[in-house]
Amino acid sequence: MSLATLQAIESFVSGHAERTAMVRHRALDSQPLMVCAFQLGGEPFSAAAIAWGRSVDDMHLAVAGDPRNRDLLFAALEPFARDFCAYFEAPWAHAQVEAGPRGGGMQLLAPTSPQIVVPNRQTVMLLGRLGRRLRFLPTDGPQPADPIIVRHGAHLAFLREHGPVAGQQLIVDLDGLLDEHWGMALNATERSNLAALDAFIEPPAGVHGHLAAAQAELEPLGPRPDAEQDARVEPLIQDFHRRRKGSTSPRVVESLLSPIREHYRELLERTWETSWRCLERERGWPQARHVPERMEADRREYSFHMEGVEAQIRRRSRRTMPQAIAHVRKLSDAESVVATQRAADDPLKMVDLIASGQAIIGIVDRIDLGHTILGPSRAVSRPLAYLRLDGECFLDIGEVVHWDQQPQKSYEVRSIGTRGGREEVCLMLENPQASLPEAGERACFFAGDVKSRFTPSPSRDIPWTHRTPEAQAETPDLEDNEEQAA
Amino acid sequence: MTQAERRARVVTKEVQAELIGRLGRRGAIVLKSPAGGGKSTFIADTVGRIAARCRVAVAAPTNEQVYALVASIAAAWPELAIHYVPAQEAQLPFQPPSNVTVCRPARTACGAQVIVGTLDKLGDALQRGDLEAVGCLIVDEAYQADSARYYRAAPIADVHLLVGDPGQIDPFANTPEAMRYRGLPEDPVRTAVDVVVANHPDTPVYRLPITRRLDARALPLARSFYEPDHHFDAWVPADARELSFATALVRDRRLRELDATLRAAGTSGIAHLELPPGASLVADPEVVDAIATLASRALDPTLAAAMRCERNPAGGVPLTANRIAVGASHKEQVRALRRALRERGHPDVLVQTANKLQGAEFDLTICWHPLSGLTDADVFHLEAGRMCVLATRHRHACIVVGRASDRDLLDGVPPSCEAWLGSDAEPLLEGWDTHRAFFAALEPHRRLLAA
Numbered sequence: 001m002s003l004a005t006l007q008a009i010e011s012f013v014s015g016h017a018e019r020t021a022m023v024r025h026r027a028l029d030s031q032p033l034m035v036c037a038f039q040l041g042g043e044p045f046s047a048a049a050i051a052w053g054r055s056v057d058d059m060h061l062a063v064a065g066d067p068r069n070r071d072l073l074f075a076a077l078e079p080f081a082r083d084f085c086a087y088f089e090a091p092w093a094h095a096q097v098e099a100g101p102r103g104g105g106m107q108l109l110a111p112t113s114p115q116i117v118v119p120n121r122q123t124v125m126l127l128g129r130l131g132r133r134l135r136f137l138p139t140d141g142p143q144p145a146d147p148i149i150v151r152h153g154a155h156l157a158f159l160r161e162h163g164p165v166a167g168q169q170l171i172v173d174l175d176g177l178l179d180e181h182w183g184m185a186l187n188a189t190e191r192s193n194l195a196a197l198d199a200f201i202e203p204p205a206g207v208h209g210h211l212a213a214a215q216a217e218l219e220p221l222g223p224r225p226d227a228e229q230d231a232r233v234e235p236l237i238q239d240f241h242r243r244r245k246g247s248t249s250p251r252v253v254e255s256l257l258s259p260i261r262e263h264y265r266e267l268l269e270r271t272w273e274t275s276w277r278c279l280e281r282e283r284g285w286p287q288a289r290h291v292p293e294r295m296e297a298d299r300r301e302y303s304f305h306m307e308g309v310e311a312q313i314r315r316r317s318r319r320t321m322p323q324a325i326a327h328v329r330k331l332s333d334a335e336s337v338v339a340t341q342r343a344a345d346d347p348l349k350m351v352d353l354i355a356s357g358q359a360i361i362g363i364v365d366r367i368d369l370g371h372t373i374l375g376p377s378r379a380v381s382r383p384l385a386y387l388r389l390d391g392e393c394f395l396d397i398g399e400v401v402h403w404d405q406q407p408q409k410s411y412e413v414r415s416i417g418t419r420g421g422r423e424e425v426c427l428m429l430e431n432p433q434a435s436l437p438e439a440g441e442r443a444c445f446f447a448g449d450v451k452s453r454f455t456p457s458p459s460r461d462i463p464w465t466h467r468t469p470e471a472q473a474e475t476p477d478l479e480d481n482e483e484q485a486a
Numbered sequence: 487m488t489q490a491e492r493r494a495r496v497v498t499k500e501v502q503a504e505l506i507g508r509l510g511r512r513g514a515i516v517l518k519s520p521a522g523g524g525k526s527t528f529i530a531d532t533v534g535r536i537a538a539r540c541r542v543a544v545a546a547p548t549n550e551q552v553y554a555l556v557a558s559i560a561a562a563w564p565e566l567a568i569h570y571v572p573a574q575e576a577q578l579p580f581q582p583p584s585n586v587t588v589c590r591p592a593r594t595a596c597g598a599q600v601i602v603g604t605l606d607k608l609g610d611a612l613q614r615g616d617l618e619a620v621g622c623l624i625v626d627e628a629y630q631a632d633s634a635r636y637y638r639a640a641p642i643a644d645v646h647l648l649v650g651d652p653g654q655i656d657p658f659a660n661t662p663e664a665m666r667y668r669g670l671p672e673d674p675v676r677t678a679v680d681v682v683v684a685n686h687p688d689t690p691v692y693r694l695p696i697t698r699r700l701d702a703r704a705l706p707l708a709r710s711f712y713e714p715d716h717h718f719d720a721w722v723p724a725d726a727r728e729l730s731f732a733t734a735l736v737r738d739r740r741l742r743e744l745d746a747t748l749r750a751a752g753t754s755g756i757a758h759l760e761l762p763p764g765a766s767l768v769a770d771p772e773v774v775d776a777i778a779t780l781a782s783r784a785l786d787p788t789l790a791a792a793m794r795c796e797r798n799p800a801g802g803v804p805l806t807a808n809r810i811a812v813g814a815s816h817k818e819q820v821r822a823l824r825r826a827l828r829e830r831g832h833p834d835v836l837v838q839t840a841n842k843l844q845g846a847e848f849d850l851t852i853c854w855h856p857l858s859g860l861t862d863a864d865v866f867h868l869e870a871g872r873m874c875v876l877a878t879r880h881r882h883a884c885i886v887v888g889r890a891s892d893r894d895l896l897d898g899v900p901p902s903c904e905a906w907l908g909s910d911a912e913p914l915l916e917g918w919d920t921h922r923a924f925f926a927a928l929e930p931h932r933r934l935l936a937a
Contacts, residue, residue, distance in 0.1 A: 319672060320672065321672040321674075322637070323672075324674050325672075325674045328663070328667070328674045329634065329674075331661040334661075356817075357822060358817070358818075393825070394821035396824060416828075456610070456614075458634070458638055463637060463640035465514065465637075465646065465682045465685065466636075466637055468685050469685075
């Protein structure tokens with residue numbers, strides 16, 4: 001808290017945002033798929049316009065005309081769905097069988113995972129809602145949907161579910177990315193506006209970042225338009241309806257779309273350029289040490305999802321009780337583990353831990369390799385490290401801490417004293433096979449969760465306490481009308 | 487026997503009779519208790535009575551709560567064999583009494599008459615097949631047990647007794663995404679009591695009408711944390727307890743004021759010490775200093791702190807460090823306080839966050855007001871349960887330390903807050919109301935500490 005406050009003040013004094021990270025805590029692909037979108041007013045389950053592409057010069061635009069019309073919307077979504085699926089499913093074509101993590105069972109895994117970049121978290125949510133609408137559409141019967149639209153919907157819904165996993169990088173919301181790496185004098189609502197963040201980070205010459213941000217946020221980047229933006233498109237849509245006379249035939253519609261398309265092109269070009277500029281700027285920073293580990297987790301999640309889509313498994317849109325329990329636990333675990341990984345990877349993030357008394361930093365005074373304690377049957381080696389602190393120690397005796405260079409290993413705080421006018425902390429290594437810092441070296445130790453605890457998934461049999469006496473004891477993990485591949 | 491005690495005895499007898507009558511028939515009973523209502527004594531007593539009829543499991547959310555359960559059951563029934571199933575990292579902080587067997591691994595407790603463990607541990611052992619079902623499950627601190635933990639342990643028995651203090655801190659999850667489940671039956675963060683009552687609306691709910699820990703002086707404060715229709719009285723009358731301090735000659739004005747605060751708290755049972763108004767960092771150094779100084783003054787031999795109470799009517803019982811607790815809202819505050827107390831030579835005064843103090847009891851508590859030095863009152867700091875825990879852990883006296891500007895945070899209209907379909911809970915508004923009522927109850931006990 002205190003470092004964030006200080007940096008907010010500093011940014012206000014200096015006139016530009018302050019970096020809160022020395023490295024980049026997310027992997028950024030060199031050629032991700034950027035997706036920007038606008039919805040029509042508050043209409044939540046459709047998109048009025050979507051822009052997508054793999055580079056700043058490669059903007060494709062789909063405009064529905066009136067997204068409230070199902071036929072018009074689906075016709076506009078189709079080219080987006082094709083490009084999206086082609087990119088998103090490409091790594092899966094090269095999937096191979098590999099052993100699971102920690103020597104687990106064999107799993108079919110894609111060699112890499114795709115990356116979708118969007119301007120903000122609201123766009124993630126919009127795509128997720130769109131996915132929820134599309135993924136269960138029937139592909140036969142009187143109004144069949146194109147199978148690619150349905151598959152596209154499954155991918156979008158998966159990405160919305162994966163989005164809140166701490167540190168994931170399958171779908172990157174740029175406002176979240178910037179907020180994670182920059183500090184500035186904006187409140188939480190203001191920081192969810194990408195244009196404001198961008199303007200505060202790189203204000204025009206001679207303009208204070210705070211003013212630049214205030215100016216930039218006046219015109220929304222989507223997906224929610226403001227009243228003025230929508231007031232401009234409304235007469236265009238009415239005119240479009242008058243002229244198409246109820247027709248949804250592409251031949252008729254295409255020739256009438258251009259005024260609406262130009263309206264959205266103008267809006268989305270600003271979003272598009274801002275998004276790529278922000279992405280390029282962040283790509284320039286070196287990547288944090290723990291990022292590959294989280295990429296690996298993403299690759300497994302992606303492969304698991306693709307395997308399900310390929311087998312045409314229809315996953316539930318609402319989780320069962322045991323699934324909800326496992327879901328919240330997984331997210332909570334990831335949250336605390338990623339927070340400590342960030343601190344271990346990044347001195348600027350560690351400052352917060354030091355300031356809040358959760359970490360100590362200093363010079364290793366000496367190492368006692370010969371120290372032993374009495375184990376259950378014999379004396380066992382437990383080397384000691386004596387750290388002379390720069391500041392004060394707020395850790396407790398007996399507390400378990402980790403060396404930031406080797407966070408998986410643990411040390412116990414044995415004693416806190418003073419020597420030569422400085423505080424000295426004695427740490428005992430609990431995993432003797434680990435390497436130790438060397439005498440004279442600067443070292444930092446912190447308290448926190450370094451790995452998530454394994455807990456078996458909750459049983460699918462719902463206990464009597466958690467259901468009404470009439471309800472069934474067991475719920476299926478999949479939809480009732482589950483369709484397995486033939 | 488006082489009238490309050492008689493009424494409490496009627497309730498506990500009724501709950502035990504209902505539970506015994508229900509054995510073998512699936513269902514639950516809920517007992518709500520105000521702070522210090524005698525839950526532990528009741529549970530220990532009930533375990534022995536049920537164990538005479540069927541096998542029983544006793545569980546609580548945290549290790550510390552389970553340690554206390556093991557100790558109280560073992561003491562209440564010295565002849566009863568108690569099997570404690572520890573979590574992997576758990577270690578009883580005392581030498582196990584002769585009737586307690588520590589069961590590591592868990593399957594060595596299989597078939598035992600009385601099994602005690604955390605909900606997580608019992609649930610895990612049950613799921614692995616290391617334990618088999620028993621006749622009755624008793625859950626302590628059931629308002630801190632979330633639906634997820636309860637889910638795994640619940641199949642251990644068909645008859646459950648859930649005992650808890652609804653005023654304490656609600657379960658929470660470390661991810662904003664958990665909010666999407668609020669109001670839905672699958673919400674993993676609901677309390678065990680909510681889950682069982684929602685699914686089985688005919689579950690009988692009892693309330694203990696007494697607090698044994700708090701005396702009559704503390705009632706007006708404690709009542710602000712409970713449902714308006716939950717009537718409870720104090721077992722101990724207002725004049726039975728006194729914490730007295732000798733008058734020491736001190737030149738320092740600030741120390742004199744702190745000593746006076748201790749004396750006022752000792753006499754009236756409560757004091758609200760306010761530092762000069764202003765916004766502060768989380769670990770406000772001035773509050774740290776005030777609290778650490780209060781604790782060390784309370785232990786200063788020249789002040790000769792002595793206690794008189796219903797257990798020792800003659801008085802003269804000295805106040806010791808292990809009977810003082812300091813409570814705060816953030817770990818950062820706890821770390822700063824521990825260091826300050828270590829430096830003052832009192833490392834044995836317990837300093838904890840409110841979460842960890844749930845269920846514990848002390849003679850003197852000094853608590854850091856959750857709203858102290860804030861610029862906005864947000865839902866975390868307003869949580870009524872946090873203030874309730876901090877203000878109801880003491881037998882003799884509680885000193886609340888904050889800043890004079892804290893009350894102003896609750897002036898005017900509360901902020902708008904989110905609402906969820908299917909959920910009536912409005913934590914921010916409830917906290918807002920509770921804190922206003924609590925400030926009002928503190929009004930006569932305000933003392934200003936000049937800068």
